Amino acid sequence: MKDSADKALLPAGMSDVLAPDAAFEAAVLERLMAWFSRHGYDRVKPPLIEFEAGLLTGIGAGLNGQTFRLMDPVSQKMMGVRADITPQVARIAAARLARTPRPLRLGYAGEVLRVRGSQLRPERQFTQVGVELIGAAEPAADAEVIVMAAGALADLGVKGLSVDLGMPTLVPAVVGKETADADTLKRLRQALDRKDAAAVAGLGRALGKDTARLLAAMLVAAGPAAKTLKALHALGLGKKAARERDALADVVARVSRDAPGLTVTIDPVENRGFEYHTGVTFTFFAKRVRGELGNGGRYMAGDEPATGLTLFMDTVLRALPPPAPGPRLFLPAATPAATAAKLRREGWTTVGGFAGGDAEREARRLNCSHVLIKGKVRELKKRGKS
Numbered sequence: 001m002k003d004s005a006d007k008a009l010l011p012a013g014m015s016d017v018l019a020p021d022a023a024f025e026a027a028v029l030e031r032l033m034a035w036f037s038r039h040g041y042d043r044v045k046p047p048l049i050e051f052e053a054g055l056l057t058g059i060g061a062g063l064n065g066q067t068f069r070l071m072d073p074v075s076q077k078m079m080g081v082r083a084d085i086t087p088q089v090a091r092i093a094a095a096r097l098a099r100t101p102r103p104l105r106l107g108y109a110g111e112v113l114r115v116r117g118s119q120l121r122p123e124r125q126f127t128q129v130g131v132e133l134i135g136a137a138e139p140a141a142d143a144e145v146i147v148m149a150a151g152a153l154a155d156l157g158v159k160g161l162s163v164d165l166g167m168p169t170l171v172p173a174v175v176g177k178e179t180a181d182a183d184t185l186k187r188l189r190q191a192l193d194r195k196d197a198a199a200v201a202g203l204g205r206a207l208g209k210d211t212a213r214l215l216a217a218m219l220v221a222a223g224p225a226a227k228t229l230k231a232l233h234a235l236g237l238g239k240k241a242a243r244e245r246d247a248l249a250d251v252v253a254r255v256s257r258d259a260p261g262l263t264v265t266i267d268p269v270e271n272r273g274f275e276y277h278t279g280v281t282f283t284f285f286a287k288r289v290r291g292e293l294g295n296g297g298r299y300m301a302g303d304e305p306a307t308g309l310t311l312f313m314d315t316v317l318r319a320l321p322p323p324a325p326g327p328r329l330f331l332p333a334a335t336p337a338a339t340a341a342k343l344r345r346e347g348w349t350t351v352g353g354f355a356g357g358d359a360e361r362e363a364r365r366l367n368c369s370h371v372l373i374k375g376k377v378r379e380l381k382k383r384g385k386s
Contacts (some may be wrong), residue, residue, distance in 0.1 A: 013117045013124030024323040025127070025313055028156060029109055032129050032311065035152040039144075041107035041131045046088035048111070052078040059276045059299055060087030066114045081113045086308055089132045090301035102135025102304070120291045127313035130296070137305035139247060142280045142298055143254035149284060149309050150255075150262045153293065158319045160287025162263035163255070165225065166270040166297075167248045168277050173241040174214050175207065188215070192269045195219060218268045225252045228266040251280045279307075286319040293319060329370045329377060330363030332356075339375070348377075 010016070017025060033043060051072075056064050068081040082088060085108050093104050109129040117124050131148070133141050146163060153161055171192065175185070184206040191199035197216045204212035214235055221231035229252065232245045248266070255264060274281045274297055281297030294311035326349060331340055333353045340350055351366050353359065363371040363380060370379050 011124075013114075013122055015123070020323045020325060021317075025317060028317065028320070029127065029129055029313060031156060032152050032316075033107060033109055035155060036107040036131050036148070039105070039148050041105040043107045043109075044089060044092055045108065045110070046082070046085060046092060049079050049081050050088065051075075052080045054091060055080045055082065055087065058087060058302060059090060060084070062276055063087070066116065068113055068115060082110075083112055083114045084310070085110055085112060085128050085130065086132065086310060089308075090134070090306070093132070093134045093304070093306075094302045103141065104134040105131065106134070107131045121312070121315075123314055128310050129313060129316075130294070130308060130310040132301070132306060132308040134301050134306040135304050136307070139250040139280075140254060142251045142282075142307050143258065145296060145307050145309050146251070146255050146282050147258045147262075149294065149296075149311070150259045153284065153286075153311075153316070153319075154261075156316070156320060158286050158293070158316070160289075161293075162265060162285050162287075164265045164267055164270070164283045164285065165248065165252065166267050166274065166281040166283075167244050167279070168271045168274045168281060168297075169279060170218070170241060170244045170248070170268055171215065171271070173244050174218070174237065175211060181206075189271065192219060193272055215269070222267040222269070223265060225256070225264040225266050228268060232268060248280055278305075282309075284311075289315065289319045291315045291318075325367075325369075327370055328366075328368040329372060330359060330366060330368040331372050332359045332362075335372060339372075343372075343377075 037043065049070075052067075052069060056067060063083045066083040068083075070079055070081070071077075072079045089106050089108055093106065097104060107130070109127065111125060112128055114124045131145060133145055150161060150163065171188075175188070184203060188200065188203055188207065191203070192215070197219050200216045200219060201212055207215070214237070217235055218232070221228050229245075229249050237245060245268075248268075252264060252266070255262065270281070273295065277297040277299050279298030281295070283295040284293040286293055292312065293315050294309060296307065296309035298305070298307045300306065329343060329348045329350050331343075331350050331352050333355055335352070340352070344350055348370075351363075351368055353362055359371050359373060360380065368380065370377050372378075
């Protein structure tokens with residue numbers, strides 16, 4: 001008994017998905033991909049494993065510590081199991097689709113595997129569903145992806161949906177390249193990530209008092225989009241920082257116009273998880289749901305401007321009502337194949353019997369809601385009802 005239990009034990013962060021959840025996940029995934037397809041996003045399917053040299057270059061370099069590695073016995077080269085699909089799609093765009101007219105609209109879905117989970121996401125294997133819009137630098141491209149994602153999630157039935165926007169390039173634009181040394185910048189990033197306004201203000205000597213004041217004010221300005229943008233306009237930002245702010249405001253205006261029911265917030269100093277991003281970023285949440293439904297933003301796919309979105313299926317499913325069991329029809333062993341086929345064409349899920357006996361009892365044992373008796377479909381009465 002102990003040996004069987006040991007064999008069934010799974011590694012931390014891994015889990016079996018059983019019925020009806022596995023079928024529900026597949027159905028939701030296909031609805032998302034169909035939504036993206038109707039918006040012009042063509043589906044691609046990268047491999048689960050690639051050579052390490054290709055997988056961990058460009059925007060994939062930041063996934064070095066999260067990637068499982070193994071030796072390919074055929075080529076004798078190191079390979080990696082993908083920890084994120086976005087770098088693979090960027091590779092496809094640059095190599096396989098280099099001559100395809102831009103902008104490219106690509107969609108994908110697949111499993112990823114990571115070395116470690118996090119406090120908010122302990123799962124190490126999970127399904128990503130997403131899109132990449134490659135070759136468009138306009139704010140309209142960022143807005144398109146955000147609005148499309150919001151529409152897809154709302155269509156699924158996600159309630160209390162909100163999106164938090166960021167601009168990782170805003171803080172560097174305020175600080176400037178020559179303002180502080182590497183240690184000061186590291187301490188600043190830690191203080192901003194902890195939302196510690198006092199620690200930011202305490203860096204006034206190293207950063208300059210005016211810069212520290214601006215950063216502390218930006219930190220506390222996070223909140224509803226209109227309020228945050230008003231606060232940012234009142235700060236007297238320099239030309240470079242003002243350009244970043246205005247780019248963010250442009251995207252907010254487009255999203256608010258095209259998705260008026262979506263709650264939009266801004267965190268002007270957020271950077272965690274967006275280290276390789278070069279413009280507007282976004283994270284989707286739903287009320288009373290743990291973790292992010294998905295995130296994305298602007299980045300460089302090689303030499304091309306791009307913006308993309310990744311949805312995390314485990315979190316998306318938690319934001320939806322659990323699947324209701326559908327009707328299941330038990331067919332006694334003697335049921336003709338033509339009759340069974342006709343019932344399935346009518347929409348029934350059929351469960352065939354293999355032996356004689358009490359058909360109603362067997363239907364209950366196999367969790368069926370209906371039974372075929374003498375060619376007639378009959379609903380099984382609930383237990384306890386006469």
